[in-house]
Amino acid sequence: MKTLVIVSHPEINNSQTQQFLLQGAKLQDVTWHHVEEISDLDVAQEQVLLRENDRIIFQFPLYWYAAPEGLKHWEDEVLTRNFVYGDGDDNLSDKEFGIVVSTGMPLKEFRRGGSENITIDQIMAPYFAIADRAKMKILPTFTIAQFQYMDEQQQMQLLIDYQRFLTQKYPDTLSNRQAWFEQEFADRFKNFNDTNCTECETVLNTFIQRREDLEQLKNTIDLIKQGEDE
Amino acid sequence: MKTLVIVSHPEINNSQTQQFLLQGAKLQDVTWHHVEEISDLDVAQEQVLLRENDRIIFQFPLYWYAAPEGLKHWEDEVLTRNFVYGDGDDNLSDKEFGIVVSTGMPLKEFRRGGSENITIDQIMAPYFAIADRAKMKILPTFTIAQFQYMDEQQQMQLLIDYQRFLTQKYPDTLSNRQAWFEQEFADRFKNFNDTNCTECETVLNTFIQRREDLEQLKNTIDLIKQGEDE
Numbered sequence: 001m002k003t004l005v006i007v008s009h010p011e012i013n014n015s016q017t018q019q020f021l022l023q024g025a026k027l028q029d030v031t032w033h034h035v036e037e038i039s040d041l042d043v044a045q046e047q048v049l050l051r052e053n054d055r056i057i058f059q060f061p062l063y064w065y066a067a068p069e070g071l072k073h074w075e076d077e078v079l080t081r082n083f084v085y086g087d088g089d090d091n092l093s094d095k096e097f098g099i100v101v102s103t104g105m106p107l108k109e110f111r112r113g114g115s116e117n118i119t120i121d122q123i124m125a126p127y128f129a130i131a132d133r134a135k136m137k138i139l140p141t142f143t144i145a146q147f148q149y150m151d152e153q154q155q156m157q158l159l160i161d162y163q164r165f166l167t168q169k170y171p172d173t174l175s176n177r178q179a180w181f182e183q184e185f186a187d188r189f190k191n192f193n194d195t196n197c198t199e200c201e202t203v204l205n206t207f208i209q210r211r212e213d214l215e216q217l218k219n220t221i222d223l224i225k226q227g228e229d230e
Numbered sequence: 231m232k233t234l235v236i237v238s239h240p241e242i243n244n245s246q247t248q249q250f251l252l253q254g255a256k257l258q259d260v261t262w263h264h265v266e267e268i269s270d271l272d273v274a275q276e277q278v279l280l281r282e283n284d285r286i287i288f289q290f291p292l293y294w295y296a297a298p299e300g301l302k303h304w305e306d307e308v309l310t311r312n313f314v315y316g317d318g319d320d321n322l323s324d325k326e327f328g329i330v331v332s333t334g335m336p337l338k339e340f341r342r343g344g345s346e347n348i349t350i351d352q353i354m355a356p357y358f359a360i361a362d363r364a365k366m367k368i369l370p371t372f373t374i375a376q377f378q379y380m381d382e383q384q385q386m387q388l389l390i391d392y393q394r395f396l397t398q399k400y401p402d403t404l405s406n407r408q409a410w411f412e413q414e415f416a417d418r419f420k421n422f423n424d425t426n427c428t429e430c431e432t433v434l435n436t437f438i439q440r441r442e443d444l445e446q447l448k449n450t451i452d453l454i455k456q457g458e459d460e
Contacts, residue, residue, distance in 0.1 A: 064309060065356035069302040075294050118359040125355060126295035129348040 003030040003166050004053035005100075008060040008071035010036055015061070017102045017147040024159045028167050035074040046078040051091055056136070057166065058127060059100040065123045075130070084134045096170060097131035098139035099124055100162070107145040139170055178211050233260040233396050234283035235330075238290040238301035240266055245291065247332045247377040254389045258397050265304040276308040281321055286366070287396065288357060289330040295353045305360070314364045326400060327361035328369035329354055330392070337375040369400055408441050 005025055012018045012034060025032050031053065050056060060067040083091055101120065109115045110123075120143050121128075131138050142165045150158065164172070168180040185207060189200040235255055242248045242264060255262050261283065280286060290297040313321055331350065339345045340353075350373050351358075361368050372395045380388065394402070398410040415437060419430040 064302075064305050065359045066296065066302065069299045069306060072294075072296065072299040072302050076299060079294060116359065117362050118355060122352070122355050123359070125348060125352050129295045129346065129353070132347050 001055060001167065001169070002053045003028070003055040003057065004049060005030055005032050005057045005059055005166065006071070006074070007032060007034045008036065008058070008068050008074070009034070010068050010070060012036065017061070017144060018059075020147070020155065020159070021059070021100070021162055024162045025166060028163050030166050036068075036070045038074075041074070041077055043078055043080070046074070047080075047083050047091070050078075050083075050095075053095070055096040055098065055139075055166075056092070057098045057100055060102075062101050062103040062123070065118065066126075079130065084130070090135065093135035095134075095136050096139055097127075097134075097136040098142065098165065099127060100142045100144070100165065102144040102147060104146060104148070107143060137170070139165070140172075174214075182207065182211070231285060231397065231399070232283045233258070233285040233287065234279060235260055235262050235287045235289055235396065236301070236304070237262065237264045238266065238288070238298050238304070239264070240298050240300060242266065247291070247374060248289075250377070250385065250389070251289070251330070251374075251392055254392045255396060258393050260396050266298075266300045268304075271304070271307055273308055273310070276304070277310075277313050277321070280308075280325075283325070285326040285328065285369075285396075286322070287328045287330055290332075292331050292333040292353070295348065296356075309360065314360070320365060323365035325364075325366050326369055327357075327364075327366040328372065328395065329357060330372045330374070330395065332374040332377060334376060334378070337373060367400070369395070370402075404444075412437060412441070 007018065009015050009018050022032065031049070033049065058067065058071065060071055066072075080086075083089075101124070103110075105116060107120075110118065110120050112119075120141055124141055128138055142162065144158065144162075147155075147158075163184075164177070164180055169176045182204075185200075185204045189197060189204060237248065239245050239248050252262065261279070263279065288297065288301065290301055296302075310316075331354070333340075335346060337350075340348065340350050342349075350371055354371055358368055372392065374388065374392075377385075377388070393414075394407070394410055399406045412434075415430075415434045419427060419434060
């Protein structure tokens with residue numbers, strides 16, 4: 001599965017959040033595509049990029065309940081009607097669409113009665129409408145609230161969750177999570193081969209052993225449930 | 231009451247709809263403010279303009295379920311947090327906020343199950359959220375669907391409804407409508423003074439007479455209802 005991250009931020013070098021996410025994205029095999037850096041937008045080329053990827057992510061900070069103008073410019077130029085739904089080619093259908101949004105407000109304000117008085121899903125509805133039009137599958141929005149207040153552990157958790165959002169198979173089930181972590185461990189440990197990292201192998205083997213134990217446990221529970229149902 | 235119409239359209243001269251609306255706006259005492267024509271955005275000046283007006287209208291064609299990038303640029307620059315809700319000055323509070331949106335799709339497609347599968351209100355939620363944040367009063371959205379298919383009579387109706395949206399007192403009650411039409415008649419007929427337009431006066435007097443008849447009728451109905459309730 002190939003992932004394209006379409007990032008919009010007018011001052012990306014000054015954004016701690018975006019720089020942090022960039023580090024995470026670099027560890028994954030994804031295409032990072034910053035729209036404000038495109039000096040001469042080639043619509044055909046952008047459309048090729050969309051066609052080549054299976055998961056399309058819009059990533060941006062929330063400015064007045066929407067993406068910055070840069071993403072709207074990209075949308076209005078690249079997403080021609082024919083490309084999205086007009087010519088029957090179904091260029092985007094069955095691809096996955098997700099949003100990574102950051103906000104300086106606490107998440108709890110995004111609800112009826114909160115200071116923002118609107119939910120994240122309501123804010124994203126216009127983007128979901130594009131995805132619906134293109135017959136894409138919509139992923140749950142990945143919201144990053146108040147990155148600046150996160151401690152190191154929270155940031156590490158964010159990094160892993162973000163990486164999973166970029167490349168883990170959807171839906172986010174236990175088995176899909178396990179498969180993603182196992183793959184990640186194996187890939188990372190390859191890099192330690194020169195130094196003969198025995199610890200790494202122990203971690204990976206322990207992980208696999210635990211996963212197998214869990215599967216065994218699940219089977220046992222299923223058998224008990226079956227017995228109860230009869 | 232002073233009205234500011236903030237218009238966003240990247241090719242306004244080629245837009246039949248916008249040119250038509252411009253003719254209507256010219257007949258009203260409103261400020262027409264086309265954001266794509268602003269070459270050097272002066273944030274302080276724009277904020278003065280907002281402060282000076284009582285009704286703020288965003289007017290734009292629907293591009294991918296939102297305004298064109300030009301309006302987003304204006305929003306992100308002009309609507310500083312302090313200005314909208316930060317400094318306790320309540321610069322915009324109790325002003326009226328309305329949207330005039332045009333679309334090439336039939337109105338019936340904007341509902342669950344329609345080809346757009348999203349309502350106009352859902353599309354506008356991010357703009358309403360700004361208005362809520364600024365403690366503004368939200369007017370019902372004025373939607374223009376498929377202007378290009380309207381016949382002359384439908385266009386005339388649109389023109390009047392649009393003008394009422396710009397300057398008529400809210401809410402859109404019978405008495406507010408009557409007051410608006412009476413004022414419009416009087417204003418327009420002044421222009422005919424030189425030619426001594428007796429027909430104009432007859433129209434105006436008939437209109438006033440009908441309005442008085444209607445008020446009388448309403449009083450009678452109220453009395454009957456009162457009798458029934460006792």
